Amino acid sequence: MKKLVIASAVLLAGCSQLPHFGADQPTTLSAPTKPATPAIPLPAEVEDVNEVANSATTEALATDFEHIFIDSDMTFEGVLPCADCPGITYHINLYRDGRFEARQEYLERGQVELVSGAWLLERRTLHLVNQQVNLPSFHFRSNRQLVMTDLSGRPIISSDAYQLNRLDALKKLDTRQPMLGLYRLQNNQATFTKCQTGESLPVANTQNHLPMMRLYQQDSRFNNKAVIASLVGRKGPDQHGTDTLFIDKFEQFWPNATCPNQFAMKNLQGIVWRAEKIADRYVPHSLNVRLIFEKDKLYGFSGCNNFNASYQQRANTFAVQQLASTRKFCADASTIEQQFTEKLQQADRAEVNADKLQLFRNNQVIMELIPAVN
Missing domain, CATH: 2.40.128.270 (Lipocalin)
Structure with a gap:
């Protein structure tokens, strides 16, 4: 009996985790230590077959999420509807520095308008800002497609006729335009003053300009005088950076004609x-x-x-x-x-x-x- 009592006491003393404190120290119980949680092995990482490795190409492309980023130069082209003509051909260049250039050509009329300015991007809505010309706004349907918006700012997705598609590479804007103005030749140096704007430009002595020069020199009526001429040309810098007219096609001279003045036109002659x-x-x-x-x-x-x-x-x-x-x-x-x-x-x-x-x-x-x- 004594052996049983002694054995029980020894067993209880061995299991006790209570510390021994002196008489002047408070007695505090510590929480029992929790056993360590065994580590759960994680599954091996599954490779995403749709993930595209980062590169200069992918960094340059606009994202296709809620926001669109114009972080590379882009060209969009297409034909949009026109109220009183078969359509308007658009060529829009967006530059990552915030500029844009646009060319509008009214089909069958042949009317060409060149516009430049700054673009503003509001999430997916693209605004082309120019102080003189009102241009439509567009919605980025994806980073490859622009869709024209209606008056309320909503994209017109009911027809594919209202969309412009992005080209694979930036395309230089075609700045050639039909022009009518006053041509004058002196000492083999020609100038051309546009009737539409009054801007005067020196004419580059290119191969397409030579027939025009010869015809002017051979006509005794001109004799260093300004004469109305019609042509197709483009404005650009020469080798010294001076704005110059480059003639692509000369059409004809119109002796006795003047630049039209819409506020003073009463007679049909001279126009x-x-x-x-x-x-x-x-x-x-x-x-x-x-x-x-x-x-x-x-x-x-x-x-x-x-x-x-x-x-x-x-x-x-x-x-x-x-x-x-x-x-x-x-x-x-x-x-x-x-x-x-x-x-x-x-x-x-x-x-x-x-x-x-x-x-x-x-x-x-x-x-x-x-x-x-x-």
């Missing part, structure tokens, strides 16, 4: 008129259907051939005599040319209304012409 509409159909600007009225004669270009004729205008009557024309055939212009020459000879009244010349037949407008400023 280079461009055919804008025949009946209700727009005339493609690229055909350059134009004419000028002098005192009792008219002449011009009908899209393929040069022509001239006599005409009479008295009070409210107008009549064009039989046209004399060259006889070239141009497949892309023959239909328009035939319609133009027929309507011109059918007209019985001509009126300058605001900035348009209207030709009538039995009180119905059969042709509308506008001053050619480009």
